[in-house]
Structure formats: structure tokens, C-alpha cells
Amino acid sequence: xxxxxxxxxxxxxxxxxxxxxxxxxxxxxxxxxxxxxxxxxxxxxxxxxxxxxxxxxxxxxxxxxxxxxxxxxxxxxxxxxxxxxxxxxxxxxxxxxxxxxxxxxxxxxxxxxxxxxxxxxxxxxxxxxxxxxxxxxxxxxxxxxxxxxxxxxxxxxxxxxxxxxxxxxxxxxxxxxxxxxxxxxxxxxxxxxxxxxxxxxxxxxxxxxxxxxxxxxxxxxxxxxxxxxxxxxxxxxxxxxxxxxxxxxxxxxxxxxxxxxxxxxxxxxxxxxxxxxxxxxxxxxxxxxxxxxxxxxxxxxxxxxxxxxxxxxxxxxxxxxxxxxxxxxxxxxxxxxxxxxxxxxxxxxxxxxxxxxxxxxxxxxxxxxxxxxxxxxxxxxxxxxxxxxxxxxxxxxxxxxxxxxxxxxxxxxxxxxxxxxxxxxxxxxxxxxxxxxxxxxxxxxxxxxxxxxxxxxxxxxxxxxxxxxxxxxxxxxxxxxxxxxxxxxxxxxxxxxxxxxxxxxxxxxxxxxxxxxxx
Numbered sequence: 001x002x003x004x005x006x007x008x009x010x011x012x013x014x015x016x017x018x019x020x021x022x023x024x025x026x027x028x029x030x031x032x033x034x035x036x037x038x039x040x041x042x043x044x045x046x047x048x049x050x051x052x053x054x055x056x057x058x059x060x061x062x063x064x065x066x067x068x069x070x071x072x073x074x075x076x077x078x079x080x081x082x083x084x085x086x087x088x089x090x091x092x093x094x095x096x097x098x099x100x101x102x103x104x105x106x107x108x109x110x111x112x113x114x115x116x117x118x119x120x121x122x123x124x125x126x127x128x129x130x131x132x133x134x135x136x137x138x139x140x141x142x143x144x145x146x147x148x149x150x151x152x153x154x155x156x157x158x159x160x161x162x163x164x165x166x167x168x169x170x171x172x173x174x175x176x177x178x179x180x181x182x183x184x185x186x187x188x189x190x191x192x193x194x195x196x197x198x199x200x201x202x203x204x205x206x207x208x209x210x211x212x213x214x215x216x217x218x219x220x221x222x223x224x225x226x227x228x229x230x231x232x233x234x235x236x237x238x239x240x241x242x243x244x245x246x247x248x249x250x251x252x253x254x255x256x257x258x259x260x261x262x263x264x265x266x267x268x269x270x271x272x273x274x275x276x277x278x279x280x281x282x283x284x285x286x287x288x289x290x291x292x293x294x295x296x297x298x299x300x301x302x303x304x305x306x307x308x309x310x311x312x313x314x315x316x317x318x319x320x321x322x323x324x325x326x327x328x329x330x331x332x333x334x335x336x337x338x339x340x341x342x343x344x345x346x347x348x349x350x351x352x353x354x355x356x357x358x359x360x361x362x363x364x365x366x367x368x369x370x371x372x373x374x375x376x377x378x379x380x381x382x383x384x385x386x387x388x389x390x391x392x393x394x395x396x397x398x399x400x401x402x403x404x405x406x407x408x409x410x411x412x413x414x415x416x417x418x419x420x421x422x423x424x425x426x427x428x429x430x431x432x433x434x435x436x437x438x439x440x441x442x443x444x445x446x447x448x449x450x451x452x453x454x455x456x457x458x459x460x461x462x463x464x465x466x467x468x469x470x471x472x473x474x475x476x477x478x479x480x481x482x483x484x485x486x487x488x489x490x491x492x493x494x495x496x497x498x499x500x501x502x503x504x505x506x507x508x509x510x511x512x513x514x515x516x517x518x519x
Contacts (some may be wrong), residue, residue: 001184002156003072007033010224021245022062022229029224036066037149039140040074045147046101046124046138050075050155053097053163056128057081057090057112058105059231060208063128063140067103068214072180075153078162079175080209084419085479087111089173093165094119097175097375104137105129156180163375164211166309166420175375176309178211185342185368186312187218192341193317195249195279195303196223203250204229205238212418215313216251216279216305235263239270246274253418254285254450261289261296272297277320281305285450287333294323306336306404310390312369314340316404335403336396343367347398352386355397360407363396364389414443414451421453421482423503429477430455430484433470435463440493440501441484444510455484456506458493 007029010019015030027035048054054076056067071078079097081090090111094102098121104112106129115122116136127133128140155161161183163175190196196219204227206213220227228245230237233256241247252260257280260266278293278300285304294302301320307313318337321327339345346354347361355361370390373381384391393413396406414421423441430439437460443451457470465473467487474483494502 002154002159002180003161003183004036004069004152004154005184006187006218006221006224007036007069008152010221014224017224018226020062020065020227020229025062027062032066032069034149035144036070036073037152038144038147039066039070040152041150042138042143042147043070043074043076043101044150046126046143048074048076048101050153051077051160052101053077053079053099054101054103055079055081055094055097055099056103056209057083057108058103058128059083059107060204060229061105061128061231062229063103063105064208065204065227065229067128068208072155072161073152074150075155077160078164080162080164080214082165082209082479083108083207084481085173086477087114088477089479091115091118093173093175094122096173097163097165100124101126103128103140106131109134158372160372164309174377174380176211177372177375178309178312179372181368182312182371183215183218184222186215186314186340187222189341189343189369190216190305190314190317191219191222193303193319195277196220196225198223198225200225200248200276201245201274202227203238203241203245203247205233205241205256206251206253206418207232210418211309211313212253212281212305213251215307220249233259235260236265239265239272242275243271248274248276249279250275251279251281254280254289255417255448257285257293258289258448261293266296272300275300277301277303279303279305281307281314290323290333304337306406308392310371310384310392311343311365312371314369315343315345315363315365315392316340318403332403335399335405337404338402339365339404343369345398345402345404346389347396347404352389357400358397360395360397363392363394363404363406365392366390414441414453416443416446416451416453416481417449419481425478426453426455426474426482426484429474429482430457430470432477433465433473435459435465436470437463438493440503440506442503442506442510444486444507446485452485453483454510455487456493457487457489458491459489 010029011033019029019032020027054071079099101124103126125137127137133139158179161180165173202220302323304318305314307315316337317340322332344366346364366389426441437458439457441455444454446452494505
């Protein structure tokens with residue numbers, strides 16, 4: 001299996017059909033494949049060798065989709081940069097991966113220019129924005145027109161396809177290594193789940209650097225369906241694009257669903273008859289928000305996906321029928337669903353033994369979608385990959401019908417607005433303030449974000465800093481979405497007998513009365 005395999009099939013069978021729409025631009029599958037083959041040739045001319053890493057720092061666009069296909073076509077390895085990270089975090093991902101080429105657009109031009117000379121392995125920059133290329137950058141369209149198409153290198157199977165960085169519990173992001181087989185097998189599983197049928201039009205509304213978008217788009221590529229793209233999520237633009245392009249499927253994180261259904265534009269007359277399904281995931285959704293969404297979009301199916309980047313990215317699917325009244329009465333709406341096709345899921349005890357149904361343990365996953373490992377981090381890889389099983393460090397239980405229910409996280413991760421926030425990263429940033437003696441970061445319930453980042457801080461005897469100043473301090477070190485939204489000061493933190501901070505005690509006042517310790 002290889003990433004570009006579906007494109008070859010679509011070009012052969014649907015060459016004259018529309019492949020991608022972005023604003024006023026649109027390309028057929030035949031045109032799209034030709035551009036990709038030429039862009040791959042350009043990358044080789046710029047010095048990309050087989051296995052070299054090529055990064056992108058850009059908003060969603062048709063060119064982002066071309067990057068996702070041209071890099072593997074030419075034998076390279078993708079490194080999509082998280083556009084919400086701080087400059088220091090982006091620089092780390094470029095250096096850690098050894099990326100030699102960087103694609104950049106208008107929104108991140110100044111940031112990219114600031115990285116020039118700092119990124120140790122970066123040799124070339126490609127301008128994939130609109131208008132003429134800035135000085136010192138290669139113009140995207142010129143590269144395509146000036147280079148002849150090349151044959152697909154066809155890296156496949158366990159060959160590395162991409163390094164997808166996710167937050168790190170050590171304070172540094174981890175590069176998740178995903179192979180061609182990882183990504184394609186996940187796409188095939190979702191195709192079997194019915195998330196792509198002939199004639200669908202998929203809308204890229206979630207950020208394309210996020211594997212959730214690429215993963216849910218994979219079955220549409222396999223089916224040979226069309227893709228519509230918006231540069232960034234906004235309720236007005238999403239609704240306009242659904243109407244114009246007759247979109248049938250899209251992925252939204254719960255925060256986006258809430259913004260969409262609560263926006264005044266939803267009260268205006270709209271022709272949304274084409275929309276068939278919304279896939280949601282990346283963070284839990286409240287029943288109140290889901291109920292409002294289903295009422296605002298009658299006839300649209302809602303499907304939940306549970307997983308993580310390390311699983312390419314889906315482990316389980318909670319299908320549309322579980323959102324209907326009969327399944328709701330069984331509590332299925334609060335489930336993460338059942339193992340997707342090609343995927344095996346268990347709940348185990350600390351020794352790795354499967355626990356009885358209904359018993360809480362750690363959720364583990366096995367299958368061709370499980371990552372190769374973490375880039376240059378063998379110890380962290382060994383800690384989560386055991387005998388072929390990916391240990392998610394999420395606590396949950398399985399019912400008698402195989403439905404998984406996530407009840408708590410065994411790792412200190414907060415999911416806020418669909419983004420993973422590791423408490424260690426935030427704690428490291430807070431601790432760098434000279435007034436701070438110690439701190440702990442936890443997730444607390446948020447109606448808007450699912451969870452929000454809350455810091456509990458102990459100041460030094462002579463320390464003096466306000467909550468607002470401490471939040472501003474963290475924003476200079478880490479991405480804004482990782483920074484605390486609230487801060488409380490205490491004289492001491494609760495400790496265990498071994499001196500570990502008892503975060504369970506810190507969480508209790510916020511989660512008291514909640515059935516689950518994730519929102």
C-alpha cells in the first residue's frame with residue numbers, strides 16, 4: 001500500500017472529474033496528478049532525496065493537498081507544522097526532523113523568515129501563497145511549470161510517509177512516525193465504516209496540519225471523491241462553501257460544531273440539503289451541544305471517531321445509529337464506539353492482561369494503523385509499544401457489545417478545543433517565571449472548549465506575580481492554546497507519600513459530580 005495509489009486509480013477512472021476546489025480554482029484528477037508529478041520533480045531538483053523530510057507551514061489550500069501527495073510521489077517524508085505552535089516549538093520540529101525544505105504561505109511569511117538561519121538543516125523555502133514569491137523563496141507555480149513530471153517513486157508499506165508532531169510529556173513535542181501502510185490501512189478501515197461512498201464531496205474545514213483532517217480525508221481519496229477546501233474555519237465560510245460546492249461530508253472538532261450551530265448565520269435561510277454527515281472527534285462533545293447540532297441540521301448524520309495521532313489516527317467509531325434515541329437509551333452516545341475495521345482494541349490491567357467487561361483499565365490498540373514509533377525517541381517508543389499493542393494511556397472500559405467508554409486519562413493530557421495539551425509543557429513554561437516555586441496544571445470542565453487549562457501555583461516566599469502576568473509569561477514560551485485560562489495561588493500542593501503531586505485532589509472540586517473525569 002502507498003499513499004498515492006488512490007490517486008493513480010482516480011486519474012485512470014475519473015480523470016475528467018473534479019478533484020479539488022479552492023475558492024475560484026478547481027482541478028480535475030488528471031490536472032491534479034500532473035501538477036503533483038511536476039511538483040515532485042521540482043522537489044527532486046531542489047535536492048530532495050528519498051527519505052528526506054519536507055515541512056509545510058501554511059493554512060489550508062489546494063496547494064496543501066498537492067504537498068501531501070507530491071512529497072511521497074517524489075520519495076520524501078512529510079512534516080506538517082502545527083500553525084498554532086510558538087516559533088520555538090516550530091523550530092524544534094524542523095531541527096528534530098531534519099527538514100530540508102519548507103513550504104510557507106502568506107499567513108506565516110514573517111515567522112518563516114525569522115526561522116531562516118536558525119533551522120539547522122533547512123536549505124530551501126517554497127512560497128505556496130498568493131502573488132509573487134518573496135525574495136529568497138522559490139515560487140510554487142513557477143516550480144510546477146518549469147519542471148517536467150516524474151514517475152512516482154512508489155515508497156510503500158513500512159516506508160516512512162510522514163512525521164506528525166504531537167505534544168510531549170517531557171516538555172518537547174514527539175514526532176510520530178507513520179508509514180504508508182499505517183495511513184492507507186486507516187483510510188480503508190474508514191471506507192469500510194461507510195465514511196466515503198461514490199460521489200461524496202469532502203470539505204477540509206479543520207486545520208490540515210492536524211492528522212484528524214488527513215485521516216478522515218483518506219477514505220475519500222480511496223473512493224476517488226472530490227475535495228473542497230477553506231483556508232480556515234469560520235461558520236460563514238463553511239456554510240457558504242457547503243452551498244456552493246454541494247459538500248456532503250466534513251470533519252469538525254466539537255468546538256467548531258458549537259461555533260457553527262450557535263452562530264447567527266445558522267438562523268438565516270440556507271440550502272444545506274447536500275450535507276450528509278459530520279464526523280467529529282479530537283475531543284469529547286457535550287450532549288447539549290450535540291443535541292443543538294442535530295436539531296439545527298436535521299437529516300445530517302453524526303459520527304464520532306476516537307483515536308490519536310499514533311493510530312493514524314482512528315481506533316474506534318461510534319456510528320450514526322448510536323446517536324439515535326434507541327441507542328441513546330443504552331448510553332451509547334457517551335461511548336467512543338467499537339473497534340474500526342483492521343483494528344483490534346482491548347482494555348487491560350497494568351500487566352497487560354485483558355480485564356473483564358465493565359472493568360476500568362487501559363485502552364490498548366493493535367493493527368496496521370499503529371505507528372512505527374517516535375522519531376529519535378526509542379525509550380518513549382518502547383514505553384507505549386508493547387508486543388504490537390499501542391498503549392494509549394487512556395483509562396476506560398468495554399461493554400458486552402464491544403463499545404469502549406473513556407472514563408479518565410492515565411496520562412496528564414488536557415484536550416482543549418480539539419488540541420492536545422500536555423501538562424508538563426505548561427508546567428515547564430510556568431516554572432520559568434522567577435516568582436514561581438512550584439506548580440501543577442490540570443484540565444477543568446469548559447462548556448466552550450471541552451476542557452480548559454487551569455494552573456495551581458505556589459509562589460516563592462518573596463515571589464509576586466498576578467495571574468494575568470503569569471499567563472502573559474507563558475504565551476512567550478508556548479502556543480496560546482496551551483496557556484492557562486485560569487490560575488489559582490496556594491500555599492502548598494497536595495503530595496503523596498512519595499512526594500508526587502496529587503493531581504486527583506486538585507481535580508476533585510472541578511469534577512465533583514461528573515460521571516467521567518474527562519468532559
